[in-house]
Amino acid sequence: MIIRILVLLATLVVLLTACSSPEDTMDPAVELAARPTSEQMLTRYEQMYRDIQDRLDTEIGPFEWYQTREGGQAGCGTAFPAELGGRTVALPSWGFNGNIVDQDWARARDIITAVTVEYGFASGGVQIDEPGRHTLNAFDTTLGAYFTFGTDINTSMQTTTGCHLPAAVSSST
Amino acid sequence: MVSLADVRRWDPAGVEAAFTGLGVARDRLLGVDDELRTAAPPPDWSGTASDAARAEHDRVAERLRRVTAGIAALRPSLAAAADAVVALSRDLDQADHLAAAHGFPIGPAGIVTDVRQTVLPVDQIDAYNQQRGVEQAEVLTLLGGVLRRATDIDTDLADLLARAVDEQIDDGGGISLLGAATTGLGSAVLALPAPPTGTPAQNNAWWDGLTPGDQERVISAHPEWVANRDGIPAAARDEANRARLLIETARLDRELADTTSRWHTALDEPLPAGMEGQGETAGQLQLRQDIERLQARRDVLGAVATTVNTGPDRHLLLLDVSGHDQPRAAIAVGDVDTADHVAVFTPGFTTTVAGSLGSYTDDLSGVQRTSEQQLTLAGRGGETVAGVAWLGYDAPQWSTTLDPDDSVASSAPAQDGGRQLAGFLDGVGAARDDDPHLTALGHSYGSTTTGYALQHTAVDDAVLFGSPGAGTDDITDLHVPDGHTAVLEARHDPVADVAHFGGDPNQLDGVANLSSREETGPDGRPLRESVGHSDYLAPGTTSQHNIAATVAGLPERRISGDNSGIGDWIW
Numbered sequence: 001m002i003i004r005i006l007v008l009l010a011t012l013v014v015l016l017t018a019c020s021s022p023e024d025t026m027d028p029a030v031e032l033a034a035r036p037t038s039e040q041m042l043t044r045y046e047q048m049y050r051d052i053q054d055r056l057d058t059e060i061g062p063f064e065w066y067q068t069r070e071g072g073q074a075g076c077g078t079a080f081p082a083e084l085g086g087r088t089v090a091l092p093s094w095g096f097n098g099n100i101v102d103q104d105w106a107r108a109r110d111i112i113t114a115v116t117v118e119y120g121f122a123s124g125g126v127q128i129d130e131p132g133r134h135t136l137n138a139f140d141t142t143l144g145a146y147f148t149f150g151t152d153i154n155t156s157m158q159t160t161t162g163c164h165l166p167a168a169v170s171s172s173t
Numbered sequence: 174m175v176s177l178a179d180v181r182r183w184d185p186a187g188v189e190a191a192f193t194g195l196g197v198a199r200d201r202l203l204g205v206d207d208e209l210r211t212a213a214p215p216p217d218w219s220g221t222a223s224d225a226a227r228a229e230h231d232r233v234a235e236r237l238r239r240v241t242a243g244i245a246a247l248r249p250s251l252a253a254a255a256d257a258v259v260a261l262s263r264d265l266d267q268a269d270h271l272a273a274a275h276g277f278p279i280g281p282a283g284i285v286t287d288v289r290q291t292v293l294p295v296d297q298i299d300a301y302n303q304q305r306g307v308e309q310a311e312v313l314t315l316l317g318g319v320l321r322r323a324t325d326i327d328t329d330l331a332d333l334l335a336r337a338v339d340e341q342i343d344d345g346g347g348i349s350l351l352g353a354a355t356t357g358l359g360s361a362v363l364a365l366p367a368p369p370t371g372t373p374a375q376n377n378a379w380w381d382g383l384t385p386g387d388q389e390r391v392i393s394a395h396p397e398w399v400a401n402r403d404g405i406p407a408a409a410r411d412e413a414n415r416a417r418l419l420i421e422t423a424r425l426d427r428e429l430a431d432t433t434s435r436w437h438t439a440l441d442e443p444l445p446a447g448m449e450g451q452g453e454t455a456g457q458l459q460l461r462q463d464i465e466r467l468q469a470r471r472d473v474l475g476a477v478a479t480t481v482n483t484g485p486d487r488h489l490l491l492l493d494v495s496g497h498d499q500p501r502a503a504i505a506v507g508d509v510d511t512a513d514h515v516a517v518f519t520p521g522f523t524t525t526v527a528g529s530l531g532s533y534t535d536d537l538s539g540v541q542r543t544s545e546q547q548l549t550l551a552g553r554g555g556e557t558v559a560g561v562a563w564l565g566y567d568a569p570q571w572s573t574t575l576d577p578d579d580s581v582a583s584s585a586p587a588q589d590g591g592r593q594l595a596g597f598l599d600g601v602g603a604a605r606d607d608d609p610h611l612t613a614l615g616h617s618y619g620s621t622t623t624g625y626a627l628q629h630t631a632v633d634d635a636v637l638f639g640s641p642g643a644g645t646d647d648i649t650d651l652h653v654p655d656g657h658t659a660v661l662e663a664r665h666d667p668v669a670d671v672a673h674f675g676g677d678p679n680q681l682d683g684v685a686n687l688s689s690r691e692e693t694g695p696d697g698r699p700l701r702e703s704v705g706h707s708d709y710l711a712p713g714t715t716s717q718h719n720i721a722a723t724v725a726g727l728p729e730r731r732i733s734g735d736n737s738g739i740g741d742w743i744w
Contacts, residue, residue: 068549073484074506074538075531082479082531090542095549125713126732133730135550137713146712148543153552158542160712168303 028080035143038089038164045091045145045159048119052149052157053094055111060104068156069093076163079144086163088144095156105134105151112136112149112157121147175323177283177316180261183323188255195248199354202241206350209234234348242344242357243337249361250333257326257394261319264420268315271423274430275308283320285312315419322393325386333360367395373404373596373603380405392416401491403600407509411488415481418492422474429467436460473500473527480504480531487534491565491597498579499567500526503597504534506541507559514544514610515601516560516724519594519626521618524568533562536710543712543721551727558724565597566590569618584625587618587644591625598630610726612636616709624675627651634723636661637678638689638709638716646676648683659685659723659731661709661716687723688734689716 036044053065071092080086100108113123116138125137128150135150144162149155213234214226272279276289287309293301336342345356368379380399383391388409391398396413399405439457453461473494481489481504491503509515518540520533537560544558569586573579579586594613601611612634615623624643627635631652637643638661643651651658660679679686689709709716715732722730 068554069542069545072486072538072542074535075480075483077532077535082476087483088535090538093546093549126715126718133550139713148546148713150546150550152550154549154554156546156549156554158546160539160542168299 029084032080032084032086032163032165035162035164037167038087038161039167041143041145041161041164042089042091044119045161048115048147048159049091049094049157051115051118052112055115056100056108059111060100060108063096063098063155065094065096067092068095068154069158079163084165085169086165088161088163090158090160093156093158095154097154099132099153099155100134100151102131102134105129108151109134109136113138116147121145175320175327177265177279177320178281179327180265180319180323183258183261185255185258185262188251188258192248192251192255195244195251199241199244199248202237202244202350203354205237209237209350210348235344236340237350238344238347238353239340239342241350241353242342242360243340245354245357246333246342246360247337249358250330253361254326254330257322260394261323261326264315265319267420267423267427268312268319270427271315271419272312274423274426275312277309277312279312279316283316285309285316311419315423318393318416322390325390325393336360368398368402373600376402376404376600377603380409401493403596404603405600406604407488407490407505410490411505414489414492418474418478418481418489421492421494422471422478425467425471425474429464429471432460432463432467436464469527470494470500473502476527476531477502477504480534483531483534484538490561491563494526497567499570501565501567502526502530503561503563503565504530505559505561506534506538507557509559509561509601510605511557512559512609513556514558514612514724514726516540516544516558516612516614517563517594517598517601518560518614518616519563519566519590519619519623520568520616521620521622522569523571524564524619525570526564530562530564533564533710537562539712540710540717540721540724543717544725547722547725547727547730551725551730556725560724561597561601563594563597565593566622568622584621584644587621588625590622591627591644592629594622594626595629598626598632610634612724614638614720614724615640617641620678624651624678627653633657634726634728635659636687636720636723638720639663640678642675643678643681644675646681648681655683656685657728658683659687659719661687661689661719663689663709663716685728685731686734687716687719688732689714689719690734 053063057063069092071090073087073089075082076084076086076088113136116123120140120142121138122141123136123138125139125146125148126135127137128135133152135148138147139145140162142162143164146160147157148159149157213230214223218226269279272285277285277287279285287305289305291301342357342360344353347353347356366379366383369375371379380388392409392413393416396416398413399409400413400417401410436457439454439460442454442456444452444454477489477492481487484506486507488505488509489502490505490509491501493502494500516537518533518537520529524530524533541558541560545556548554548556548558566589567579567586568590569579569583598611598613602608611632613623613627613632614636615621615638617639618641620637620640621642621644623635623637624640624645627643628645628650629652633654634657635651635653636659640660640662645651648658658678658681660681662679678684708714710720711717715734719731722728
């Protein structure tokens with residue numbers, strides 16, 4: 001029991017250290033204001049969707065794309081103080097019924113990776129590559145954006161922006 | 174249509190006087206009940222005269238029963254109306270103060286005008302107008318609520334009065350005045366039955382027993398009845414809590430302004446002789462502390478408003494800023510009343526409403542999206558997911574570390590929180606006609622709270638991550654189906670190896686150990702790992718993938734892993 005209590009106390013110290021914020025190198029308000037607006041990022045990522053769809057249709061498909069889920073928005077978590085008014089925006093998901101067959105996945109993955117790299121993403125996170133089930137995740141670690149593409153029984157891709165100011169807020173800062 | 178000027182003129186004292194007068198009349202009527210019965214013509218009296226007497230007695234008796242029934246219906250309705258008028262007056266007062274604070278005077282006809290003159294650079298005008306629009310909308314929302322309720326009260330009471338005057342209130346067709354009074358009570362309006370102090374199922378039964386109009390009236394007149402009551406549908410709780418958020422914010426703003434004004438005045442008080450230029454008087458100190466306390470509560474409300482207004486799919490299911498040691502709140506992402514899958518997440522040590530509930534709600538937005546993405550891929554794109562960030566207990570804080578009862582080393586806060594959480598989890602199901610797939614998520618000390626909750630109530634799945642223990646070393650104590658309790662333990666997460674509350678959960682018999690680790694993909698690329706105590710819900714991590722798959726009811730899509738850490742070899 002004594003060992004447990006000692007470990008618990010040590011844990012508290014670790015947590016205290018871990019929870020202490022490191023010295024910021026840049027004013028969050030300045031950093032956020034310097035970023036493109038939410039609307040600009042949505043326009044950019046919508047174009048990324050179109051590029052992915054066009055290339056997959058041309059080189060593997062065509063596929064009957066439709067919006068599989070609505071989008072939404074959230075705050076910026078711990079990335080920026082909430083009072084700055086930043087938002088992360090989930091774009092609507094797009095996909096199609098059915099899957100990309102296993103023998104086409106490597107080609108599809110290369111296409112998706114090539115396109116997303118052009119938009120600042122790098123592959124990372126959970127990557128599932130099993131017969132009949134494939135998932136690719138990618139991140140823009142600079143802006144905090146997240147992209148995921150999966151094909152299983154159905155196929156769907158989804159993008160969440162990093163933290164950006166809405167244009168109305170950005171213009172006033 | 175009732176106007177704001179009408180509402181300002183309404184006087185509850187007049188309504189209360191009518192209530193008292195009707196009480197006297199009712200007592201007199203019931204006092205003649207026996208007399209009326211004995212005045213009936215004797216049954217052995219027959220003939221023309223007896224027929225006429227009997228007909229007249231029946232006519233008088235019927236009339237008295239109708240009048241008695243009318244009074245019985247009116248009296249509680251007037252009492253409720255008096256209460257409602259007081260509440261309306263209070264809310265109108267709050268609206269007046271909020272409007273004044275925002276620079277939107279309310280005209281006699283209820284027209285809200287922006288009188289604030291501001292000179293701004295051109296590039297700030299849009300943002301300024303947007304902010305002014307939000308402030309004006311807050312005022313209009315409060316006024317709209319007052320007018321809607323006033324109109325409802327006026328319409329219902331006028332209708333009842335007309336029916337009573339016309340002797341149209343149902344008297345039950347009996348023979349006694351007491352029976353007529355009892356039947357007449359059933360026609361009362363406005364007299365809303367207060368909810369029972371019961372289980373979530375009993376709370377829901379009470380709610381379902383109300384007419385839709387009464388449900389709306391409860392939310393308007395008594396939002397505190399339903400705002401935090403488990404078993405009430407999320408939509409109603411959200412509406413009630415948003416109303417309370419506005420009213421409480423206006424009240425605190427007013428109190429803050431008043432206290433600050435008094436503090437400024439108090440600063441003119443001279444310090445005792447010999448202390449000139451240093452320190453403050455007891456009165457100044459008290460006022461300054463009051464301001465700090467009020468400002469802290471105001472900050473909580475501000476954080477809640479910011480979080481719940483971030484997205485249109487968010488709902489405020491719990492709000493209590495003054496009833497406990499720590500402010501409490503719960504915010505849902507998605508529709509808890511209709512979602513196929515509902516997750517309730519309980520955070521732990523150092524979590525506060527003002528400081529971290531917002532970011533946890535954002536994390537749940539991510540889990541919701543990942544779960545729905547997985548459902549789409551699994552061919553179940555029609556299914557929906559909702560998540561709740563629940564902070565309905567006093568999570569241990571650094572400031573309570575040395576308090577043996579409230580410390581993070583004590584199980585007491587988790588046990589108490591577990592009972593609260595169990596009620597909330599029960600309420601999710603009780604508020605619905607169907608049975609959603611319900612998952613309890615607990616992080617850190619919140620997983621211990623979750624463990625205690627699951628010893629009181631059942632869920633379909635549970636995920637404990639970064640857990641110092643589930644409050645038991647016997648998995649059968651948890652009301653979770655076999656194989657549906659999962660554990661995640663990230664590398665370099667010392668809390669997950671503390672095993673302080675019932676042993677290390679990863680060693681419970683039958684627990685599903687899921688991976689948080691870095692995996693190597695088939696092409697050799699490194700995959701993202703959750704490292705440390707606070708990264709489990711980060712998008713794209715193995716841990717978030719596993720949590721989302723569990724929430725979506727897709728256990729076959731989870732990635733198993735070995736959760737043994739250094740602590741597993743110590744104990």
